Amino acid sequence: xxxxxxxxxxxxxxxxxxxxxxxxxxxxxxxxxxxxxxxxxxxxxxxxxxxxxxxxxxxxxxxxxxxxxxxxxxxxxxxxxxxxxxxxxxxxxxxxxxxxxxxxxxxxxxxxxxxxxxxxxxxxxxxxxxxxxxxxxxxxxxxxxxxxxxxxxxxxxxxxxxxxxxxxxxxxxxxxxxxxxxxxxxxxxxxxxxxxxxxxxxxxxxxxxxxxxxxxxxxxxxxxxxxxxxxxxxxxxxxxxxxxxxxxxxxxxxxxxxxxxxxxxxxxxxxxxxxxxxxxxxxxxxxxxxxxxxxxxxxxxxxxxxxxxxxxxxxx
Amino acid sequence: xxxxxxxxxxxxxxxxxxxxxxxxxxxxxxxxxxxxxxxxxxxxxxxxxxxxxxxxxxxxxxxxxxxxxxxxxxxxxxxxxxxxxxxxxxxxxxxxxxxxxxxxxxxxxxxxxxxxxxxxxxxxxxxxxxxxxxxxxxxxxxxxxxxxxxxxxxxxxxxxxxxxxxxxxxxxxxxxxxxxxxxxxxxxxxxxxxxxxxxxxxxxxxxxxxxxxxxxxxxxxxxxxxxxxxxxxxx
Numbered sequence: 001x002x003x004x005x006x007x008x009x010x011x012x013x014x015x016x017x018x019x020x021x022x023x024x025x026x027x028x029x030x031x032x033x034x035x036x037x038x039x040x041x042x043x044x045x046x047x048x049x050x051x052x053x054x055x056x057x058x059x060x061x062x063x064x065x066x067x068x069x070x071x072x073x074x075x076x077x078x079x080x081x082x083x084x085x086x087x088x089x090x091x092x093x094x095x096x097x098x099x100x101x102x103x104x105x106x107x108x109x110x111x112x113x114x115x116x117x118x119x120x121x122x123x124x125x126x127x128x129x130x131x132x133x134x135x136x137x138x139x140x141x142x143x144x145x146x147x148x149x150x151x152x153x154x155x156x157x158x159x160x161x162x163x164x165x166x167x168x169x170x171x172x173x174x175x176x177x178x179x180x181x182x183x184x185x186x187x188x189x190x191x192x193x194x195x196x197x198x199x200x201x202x203x204x205x206x207x208x209x210x211x212x213x214x215x216x217x218x219x220x221x222x223x224x225x226x227x228x229x230x231x232x233x234x235x236x237x238x239x240x241x242x243x244x245x246x247x248x249x250x251x252x253x254x255x256x257x258x259x260x261x262x263x264x265x266x267x268x269x270x271x272x273x274x275x276x277x278x279x280x281x282x283x284x285x286x287x288x289x290x291x292x293x294x295x296x297x298x299x300x301x302x303x304x305x306x307x308x309x310x311x312x313x314x315x316x
Numbered sequence: 317x318x319x320x321x322x323x324x325x326x327x328x329x330x331x332x333x334x335x336x337x338x339x340x341x342x343x344x345x346x347x348x349x350x351x352x353x354x355x356x357x358x359x360x361x362x363x364x365x366x367x368x369x370x371x372x373x374x375x376x377x378x379x380x381x382x383x384x385x386x387x388x389x390x391x392x393x394x395x396x397x398x399x400x401x402x403x404x405x406x407x408x409x410x411x412x413x414x415x416x417x418x419x420x421x422x423x424x425x426x427x428x429x430x431x432x433x434x435x436x437x438x439x440x441x442x443x444x445x446x447x448x449x450x451x452x453x454x455x456x457x458x459x460x461x462x463x464x465x466x467x468x469x470x471x472x473x474x475x476x477x478x479x480x481x482x483x484x485x486x487x488x489x490x491x492x493x494x495x496x497x498x499x500x501x502x503x504x505x506x507x508x509x510x511x512x513x514x515x516x517x518x519x520x521x522x523x524x525x526x527x528x529x530x531x532x533x534x535x536x537x538x539x540x541x542x543x544x545x546x547x548x549x550x551x
Contacts (some may be wrong), residue, residue: 039474039475039476040474095362113501153356182355182356183355183501183502183503183542183545183549186545187544187545187548187549190548210475211475211551212549212551214551215551216549251551253475253476253478253479253506254504255479255482255503255507256481256507256551257503257546257550259504259508260509263486263506264479264482265478266479266480266482266483267476267480268446269475270474270477271476272448
């Protein structure tokens with residue numbers, strides 16, 4: 001099976017030279033979801049923005065990003081404009097700020113349809129209502145005429161998903177799509193996204209800091225730390241037998257309904273500042289398993305889908 | 317049984333036409349942790365603010381056994397809660413001065429929250445999020461409180477730092493016999509520390525009981541919905 005999105009050795013440097021994404025490789029397949037997980041400041045969002053070609057002017061990207069074989073990093077701006085929305089779409093964390101407050105929800109969804117699919121305004125408006133109803137909004141005709149502030153947070157995120165899906169893209173990048181939402185609403189939005197993936201064969205790249213979201217909504221996972229993917233593989237395998245000490249530590253640090261009365265296995269220290277350089281493994285200063293060689297170089301262990309970067313992996 | 321440290325009875329808070337807290341009653345015993353869980357807009361923070369008199373309740377009573385300064389509030393956003401122009405030293409000096417306590421206690425306070433005295437000359441922007449939240453906790457501890465109201469103390473923190481702060485709260489409680497009212501939207505966080513759990517919805521407490529019981533045999537349909545959502549996100 002060839003990948004829908006294939007990212008190879010992607011590097012991104014922000015204006016000013018901070019390298020926030022360092023040699024990152026991953027693939028997203030049609031009908032599957034990849035969770036890109038890590039703590040804040042690990043470069044998750046920058047990696048996604050680099051894929052979308054949305055990094056700020058002056059940022060430098062290297063490596064290769066291919067969507068169905070077509071190279072995105074070298075494509076002319078006009079081609080990227082065509083692809084955004086129609087082939088790949090992105091939704092963001094805060095649905096309130098991602099929507100324009102002075103336009104109705106329906107007209108914002110219709111906009112993409114008139115641009116990319118050249119629908120007449122009336123047809124686009126009718127399609128917007130259908131789209132709203134397809135993402136589980138009851139009374140879609142009324143809600144299409146509502147302004148964003150008249151909708152709840154969950155409803156706004158559904159509307160944003162409807163807008164992102166308007167032109168039937170093959171890849172959806174969702175950056176912390178449920179972080180601003182209450183838990184009960186979060187569960188509904190994740191079900192919606194996984195349903196769309198299954199039913200439409202959509203490839204989903206889901207960015208989150210929450211391992212729970214990954215376990216609820218993703219097939220594969222890539223764990224990012226300080227700009228690098230330190231471990232990746234199918235969620236079931238990575239979560240049941242993590243090999244990189246950072247993955248293992250993240251899994252253990254989370255409180256749960258069962259952790260009462262026991263101290264959490266806290267990870268010492270903190271994520272290094274964005275773009276900071278350190279020879280060898282960047283997790284080394286926080287790692288209890290570090291060896292001398294970890295200060296010198298980073299190994300690449302495994303191949304294909306299941307990979308990790310560690311000299312002294314957990315379980316050895 | 318000794319008298320409760322805090323007893324809240326028939327508390328209502330209105331903001332104009334909005335009825336944010338609707339007849340809330342509960343008691344807090346010494347050295348226990350009551351977890352208050354609920355989703356955004358349910359009135360958790362309004363309740364916390366009413367307890368420390370930052371918001372005037374429209375009716376009901378709050379009885380606290382001790383001088384008001386023994387009841388301290390720790391806020392959610394560790395960055396916004398510190399004055400960006402005040403060094404750690406100045407931020408700690410303020411509550412000590414108000415309580416008439418000596419500045420000599422500063423190193424000991426920092427040590428209690430797992431920090432060193434080298435941070436005293438630093439400004440908030442020179443601290444990590446975890447260090448900032450520790451400073452907020454140190455400020456609250458400086459006046460020797462008996463009750464800490466912790467309003468989403470870890471929700472702005474990454475999971476590795478969150479674990480450090482939760483462990484710190486647990487250690488401080490054991491060493492100092494503190495009582496906590498721990499407010500969070502995250503049932504996993506609440507159940508990790510709480511001895512009892514209260515579930516709040518639309519301004520009312522819909523369920524209150526021993527943590528184990530609320531988690532294993534929830535009575536209210538809303539508690540069950542919260543537990544189901546939390547279980548979906550469990551690993």
